[in-house]
Amino acid sequence: MATSDVLPHATADHEAYRALDVARGRVEPALRSALDTLPEDMRHIARYQFGWIDEHGQSSDASGGKALRPALVLLAAEAAGGTAEAALPAAVAAELVHNFSLLHDDVIDTDATRRHRPTAWTVFGASAAILAGDALLSLAYEVLAGSGHPGALPGIRLLNTTVQELIQGQVTDLAFEQRGDVDVAECQRMAEAKTAALLATSCELGALFAGADRRRTEHLRRFGxxxxxxxxHVDDLLGIWGDPGITGKPAYSDLHARKxxxxxxxxxxxxTPAGRRLGAHYHQPPTSEADLTGTADLVDTAGGRTWSHAQADRLLTSALGHLDAADPLARVDELTALAHLVTRRDH
Known part of the structure; x- marks a missing residue:
């Protein structure tokens, strides 16, 4: 039975945070070495993105993110009977692709803050941030190609397919902003492309670099x-009701952007009456903090909050079912605890 099913929240959280810390400790030296191969201007922006330096190039201890995707790569590799060391290039590549997408997304969404500090484009300019994202994407493929691992070529193909999904998801998300007739099913497909695809690929890369069979690989991919x-779902809830001191983004950020x-x-x-009232004014820019608060209340009253809570719970149960079906050879406790941690709604 998984750790988080039998231990208090605090114990499970500790196990999850420890797994993230271990993954970060393993990946960061290799990630730094990879970034050292970039041209100086791109290297500077990339180091800022990862929280290692400030805008002036001075050493910084800012957050570089949770390292969720590289943690999933390494843990999935061990769960599939491989080693974290062999899967390290795949973990680095997954983190590079993730940050490529963040650099571009922040420009597209004109987000001013990420991880409690100014986004890269607000510091270095939109064009430079876009180019830095391109550099990280190119570097991800180079890291895999240079690994010499038998899984490198299929890993590159898998990652490339995933990047195409990320791009399509972003294109669809942008198109939604101009439409008033978006239905739930297509919104879920957009979320699958923008977010679920890279987590699924992270787990699949771990299994691939462990030499796992198709059945185990597929269940680990479905878990991701x-x-x-x-x-x-949880991130979208936090984008409306999250604490800015925890999320690092302004209150009601998604509602302000009319996402x-x-x-x-x-x-x-x-x-519902609340849903119809929401639809009548959601295409108009917000006018005040009270407007945003009222909009959040309409989403809640119309059932959006309760539905996303229920969907997150259902999907977590399904994910853990696939993890169990994968017959993991190791790291089941860490993967279970991590799954519970990232679907919590209070952080």
């Missing part, structure tokens, strides 16, 4: 996919 979609996030789209399609 369902966990990723659950994570997006068609999962709880919002459910509310808009609810055919």
């Amino acid at each position: 996919h369902d966990l990723g979609l659950a994570f997006q 068609k996030s999962l709880p919002v789209v459910f509310a808009l399609n609810s055919d």
Whole structure:
């Protein structure tokens, strides 16, 4: 039985945070070495993105993120009977692709803060941030190609397919902003492409670099996919009701941007009085803090909040079912604890 099913939250959380810390400790030296191969200007922006330096190039201890995706690569590799060391290039590549997407997303969404400090594009300019993202994507493929691992070529193909999914997800997300008829199913497909795809690929890369069979690989991939979609539901909830001191983003950030996030789209399609009131003004820019608070209340009253909670719970259960079906040879406690941690709604 998984650790988080039998131990208090605090113990399970400790195990999850420890798994993230271990993954970060393993990946960061290799990640730093990879970034050292970039041209100086791109290297500077990339180091800022990872929280290692400030805008002036001075050493910084800012957050570089949770390291969730590299942790999933390494843990999945061990769960599939391989070693974390052999899967290290895949973990580095997954983290590079993730940060490529963040650099581009921040420019596209004109987000001013990430991880409690100014986004790279606000510091270095939009064009430079886009180019730095391109550099990270190119580097991800180079890290895999240079690993010499038998899984390198299929890993490159898998990662490339995933990047195409990420791009399509972003294109769809942007298109939603101009539409008033987005339904729940297509919003879920967008979230699968934008978020679930890379978490699924992270687990699949770990299994690939462990030489796992197709059955185990598929269940680990499904674990990552369902966990990723659950994570997006939680992230969308935090984008409306999250504490800015914890999320590192302004209050009601998704509502201010009029994002068609999962709880919002459910509310808009609810055919309730609150949903109809929401639809009548959601295409208009917010006018005040009270407007944003009222909009959040409409999403809640129309059922968006409750639905996303239920979906996150359902998807977490499904993810853990796939983890069990994969017959993991190791790290089941860490993967279970990590799944519970990233789908919590209070951080």
